[in-house]
Amino acid sequence: MSTIGSFALIAALALSGYCFLAGLLALLFSKHPASAAIGETARRAGIATFAAVLLAGIVLVVAAFNNDFSIAYIFHHSNRDLPAAYKFAVLWSGQEGSLLFWSLLLAGYGFVLRLRYKTDQRLFAYASVIIAAVQVFFLLILNCAAYPFATMQGALPQDGAGLNPLLQYPEMVIHPPLLYLGYVGFTVPFAFALGALIMKYPGEKWIHITRRWTMVTWCFLTIGVFLGAHWAYAVLGWGGYWGWDPVENASLMPWLTGTAFLHSVMMQEKRGMLKVWNMSLIFATFLLSMLGTFLTRSGVISSVHAFAQSSIGAWFLVFIVLTLGVCTFFLVANRSYLKSEHKLESLVSRESSFLFNNLLLLVVCFTILWGTFFPILSEFVQGHKVTVGPPFFNRVAVPVALLLLLLTAVGPLLAWRKTSLESLKRNFLFPAVGSLAIGVMMIVFGVRPWEDPSFFYATMAAVLSALVIFTVISEFLRGGRVIAGKSHQNLLSAMIHLCHRNTRRYGGYIVHFGVALVVIGILGTPFNKEVEREMGFGDEISIGPYTLVCQSYTQDDNPNYANEWAIINVFRGGKQITTMYPERRFYKASQQPQTLPRIYPSFREDFFLVSDLYLVYEGRNETTGQPIIKAHVNPLVPWIWIGLIVMVFGTIVALVPNAAAVQIAATTPVRVPAHVGAGD
Amino acid sequence: MWEQGTEMKPFLSNRRIFPRRWLQAAVLAVAVILFMGAGDDTARFKDLGHRMMCTCGCGQVLLECNHVGCQASEKMRNQLLAALDKGGSNSDDLILQGFVQEYGPTVIAAPTATGFNRVAWIMPFLVLALGIAFAVHIVRSWKNCPEPALADGIIIRPGSELDEFRQKARKETDL
Numbered sequence: 001m002s003t004i005g006s007f008a009l010i011a012a013l014a015l016s017g018y019c020f021l022a023g024l025l026a027l028l029f030s031k032h033p034a035s036a037a038i039g040e041t042a043r044r045a046g047i048a049t050f051a052a053v054l055l056a057g058i059v060l061v062v063a064a065f066n067n068d069f070s071i072a073y074i075f076h077h078s079n080r081d082l083p084a085a086y087k088f089a090v091l092w093s094g095q096e097g098s099l100l101f102w103s104l105l106l107a108g109y110g111f112v113l114r115l116r117y118k119t120d121q122r123l124f125a126y127a128s129v130i131i132a133a134v135q136v137f138f139l140l141i142l143n144c145a146a147y148p149f150a151t152m153q154g155a156l157p158q159d160g161a162g163l164n165p166l167l168q169y170p171e172m173v174i175h176p177p178l179l180y181l182g183y184v185g186f187t188v189p190f191a192f193a194l195g196a197l198i199m200k201y202p203g204e205k206w207i208h209i210t211r212r213w214t215m216v217t218w219c220f221l222t223i224g225v226f227l228g229a230h231w232a233y234a235v236l237g238w239g240g241y242w243g244w245d246p247v248e249n250a251s252l253m254p255w256l257t258g259t260a261f262l263h264s265v266m267m268q269e270k271r272g273m274l275k276v277w278n279m280s281l282i283f284a285t286f287l288l289s290m291l292g293t294f295l296t297r298s299g300v301i302s303s304v305h306a307f308a309q310s311s312i313g314a315w316f317l318v319f320i321v322l323t324l325g326v327c328t329f330f331l332v333a334n335r336s337y338l339k340s341e342h343k344l345e346s347l348v349s350r351e352s353s354f355l356f357n358n359l360l361l362l363v364v365c366f367t368i369l370w371g372t373f374f375p376i377l378s379e380f381v382q383g384h385k386v387t388v389g390p391p392f393f394n395r396v397a398v399p400v401a402l403l404l405l406l407l408t409a410v411g412p413l414l415a416w417r418k419t420s421l422e423s424l425k426r427n428f429l430f431p432a433v434g435s436l437a438i439g440v441m442m443i444v445f446g447v448r449p450w451e452d453p454s455f456f457y458a459t460m461a462a463v464l465s466a467l468v469i470f471t472v473i474s475e476f477l478r479g480g481r482v483i484a485g486k487s488h489q490n491l492l493s494a495m496i497h498l499c500h501r502n503t504r505r506y507g508g509y510i511v512h513f514g515v516a517l518v519v520i521g522i523l524g525t526p527f528n529k530e531v532e533r534e535m536g537f538g539d540e541i542s543i544g545p546y547t548l549v550c551q552s553y554t555q556d557d558n559p560n561y562a563n564e565w566a567i568i569n570v571f572r573g574g575k576q577i578t579t580m581y582p583e584r585r586f587y588k589a590s591q592q593p594q595t596l597p598r599i600y601p602s603f604r605e606d607f608f609l610v611s612d613l614y615l616v617y618e619g620r621n622e623t624t625g626q627p628i629i630k631a632h633v634n635p636l637v638p639w640i641w642i643g644l645i646v647m648v649f650g651t652i653v654a655l656v657p658n659a660a661a662v663q664i665a666a667t668t669p670v671r672v673p674a675h676v677g678a679g680d
Numbered sequence: 681m682w683e684q685g686t687e688m689k690p691f692l693s694n695r696r697i698f699p700r701r702w703l704q705a706a707v708l709a710v711a712v713i714l715f716m717g718a719g720d721d722t723a724r725f726k727d728l729g730h731r732m733m734c735t736c737g738c739g740q741v742l743l744e745c746n747h748v749g750c751q752a753s754e755k756m757r758n759q760l761l762a763a764l765d766k767g768g769s770n771s772d773d774l775i776l777q778g779f780v781q782e783y784g785p786t787v788i789a790a791p792t793a794t795g796f797n798r799v800a801w802i803m804p805f806l807v808l809a810l811g812i813a814f815a816v817h818i819v820r821s822w823k824n825c826p827e828p829a830l831a832d833g834i835i836i837r838p839g840s841e842l843d844e845f846r847q848k849a850r851k852e853t854d855l
Binding site: 238239240243245359360370378381384385386389391392396397616 | 730731733739740741744745746784785786787788789790791792795796797800801803804805807808811812815816818819820
């Protein structure tokens with residue numbers, strides 16, 4: 001089995017190497033009569049690369065299903081009793097497998113790109129060569145430094161060491177693939193951008209070609225980041241969802257620059273502005289994706305998510321420096337091609353709101369990058385490391401993020417080129433009054449923003465989220481009314497029609513709405529409550545509006561793990577609303593314990609102010625044998641996941657092609673000749 | 681007000697009541713102080729526990745480390761409680777300093793505002809300020825750029841008039 005995998009990897013390296021070199025030669029000597037034929041062979045070699053990497057991936061998964069512990073990777077990351085779904089997850093649960101998975105996704109993207117080459121043959125040829133270069137890098141690592149088909153020495157083990165218990169959770173089957181689809185996907189717009197820059201491609205065609213690629217990639221990355229947060233919430237059992245861990249930060253940085261790119265690219269499309277900026281943003285996004293991978297795998301930064309320290313960090317560092325050098329060289333050499341066609345006319349305009357939105361997104365990104373690398377800098381300057389943890393990021397990034405939220409609300413109300421104060425006032429009145437009312441309501445209901453900075457930030461976040469939501473609603477209402485007035489539809493149909501006519505704009509508004517919901521979910525954090533107590537039969541815990549009564553506690557055993565759990569009846573207002581089973585498992589193969597919290601979102605009891613009741617089985621008191629239960633009440637958290645669904649929905653809407661303009665039948669009076677009678 | 685017919689008994693004239701009331705007030709005051717102290721200690725425990733990291737290698741904030749049977753966090757929590765029990769003389773900074781001496785500087789969850797660590801806090805805001813200044817400068821310099829020469833016969837309309845056209849164009853094209 002490992003021989004087939006090894007052969008597939010070597011073949012993939014040879015094919016992608018040929019795709020890169022032959023493609024490069026065909027582009028360099030494009031006037032030579034043989035260049036077209038060589039270019040075509042390069043394209044086909046690129047397509048064949050996908051087949052070879054796919055074969056290597058399939059071999060690894062089949063080996064996991066067949067419990068082939070002669071392959072060291074399978075021995076270290078699987079075991080006989082691992083459920084079938086998690087055998088797929090074996091592919092990305094270790095360093096070598098995840099690099100193979102990365103390479104497979106890149107080959108997949110390259111495959112689709114090379115099949116669609118007729119859209120613009122020359123630009124696609126450049127993009128194909130650049131993707132092949134990245135592919136060669138990954139395949140070199142796989143063949144030389146992180147070989148997934150290495151075999152075990154000596155006697156074959158009877159069983160594997162098992163998959164990390166933290167990864168044995170349904171979301172782990174989809175979270176890494178989606179995150180990787182996001183990371184890897186940014187290679188495509190990067191390749192088109194660099195290709196367009198190298199060939200001084202006129203116009204904005206590369207942006208039109210990559211717009212959907214970028215949005216789909218961004219959507220994958222968004223889902224990946226949020227599923228990671230949800231996994232942390234549902235599995236790690238500390239009651240939170242974001243710990244500002246370096247690996248979490250690594251996924252957020254390209255998301256931030258990618259978001260900035262999605263906004264600023266509109267300025268280039270509509271007004272021919274910010275061309276250097278857009279190029280720099282997409283280069284930064286790709287490089288940050290690589291940097292994230294470097295952080296995870298180099299051992300430079302300590303993280304709970306990081307793979308073991310290995311030599312591949314140096315490979316990534318060289319690749320990042322090389323890519324940065326190439327990008328910078330072409331940006332400087334071809335800067336004359338990137339001159340803006342228009343200038344900004346006013347500070348109060350859509351363009352300047354995009355400019356400031358980009359600035360704030362990049363400042364947040366810089367803060368995260370700075371905080372992630374500051375321990376290394378500190379060690380270099382002071383001789384000792386310092387920790388840069390959640391208190392730093394919360395204190396620095398949150399105020400900037402609030403400014404960003406303000407711009408998210410105000411931006412859509414500004415017109416391109418220039419906005420008059422009157423129109424701004426007119427459009428802003430309803431959202432501003434509504435959001436201020438929300439702030440006043442919060443104070444009336446007992447939130448005291450002046451007592452604690454966290455309450456202040458929570459109030460500000462609530463007011464600004466409301467501002468975003470009211471802005472989006474007012475934009476839909478205003479547009480819907482115009483359509484309804486002209487086409488005599490009801491308001492809802494008119495709004496759907498409106499959305500269909502400019503899917504990108506209104507899809508974007510829906511994404512903003514989702515972002516506001518996510519912020520609402522986050523702002524509940526200062527109001528979290530927690531209680532920890534040992535619970536015997538019939539013991540009670542009171543937390544928030546809930547009373548928890550321990551009905552019983554028990555244990556079970558299966559081939560994969562032994563587990564124990566408590567049966568907790570949950571009462572509210574004297575009435576039992578549910579029963580929860582917080583659990584602790586002990587995985588036999590890996591000999592590791594794992595808690596499995598249980599979460600009850602109170603949608604039925606309080607829809608808008610929904611909160612999560614979150615129970616963790618912490619362990620047993622060794623003396624009494626009774627379970628120790630930690631209960632959290634986390635207000636508003638479910639809105640984060642609802643916000644994600646809305647964001648994804650908005651992105652899907654934005655991806656739908658625009659409908660043709662509504663044909664409004666105007667009634668024109670027609671003079672009927674007097675002699676024409678009825679029935680004629 | 682006292683009811684008519686009731687003999688007025690000045691508070692200070694009753695020697696029996698006076699010490700008892702003062703005693704009650706004193707007990708109440710002590711209880712309140714103790715209660716406040718307890719409340720403060722709980723808040724301080726929560727605050728300080730969130731300003732430190734668990735040293736078991738989990739990378740989590742001390743009070744959020746939930747590893748079953750984590751020896752490090754349990755020991756640190758007990759140390760923190762003991763330090764708080766010492767009373768007011770043990771300030772937050774002193775307590776944190778004690779932990780730094782025992783566990784090293786990485787035990788503090790965020791850089792302190794002293795020495796080189798100040799750079800960690802200043803840099804993001806400096807970048808923000810510079811970025812805003814740069815963006816404003818760019819916008820202003822673009823705005824002040826001379827308009828390209830217009831062909832003969834093209835009339836420039838004043839801003840207010842253009843606003844009306846823009847509004848109209850927006851309605852007709854964007855919606």
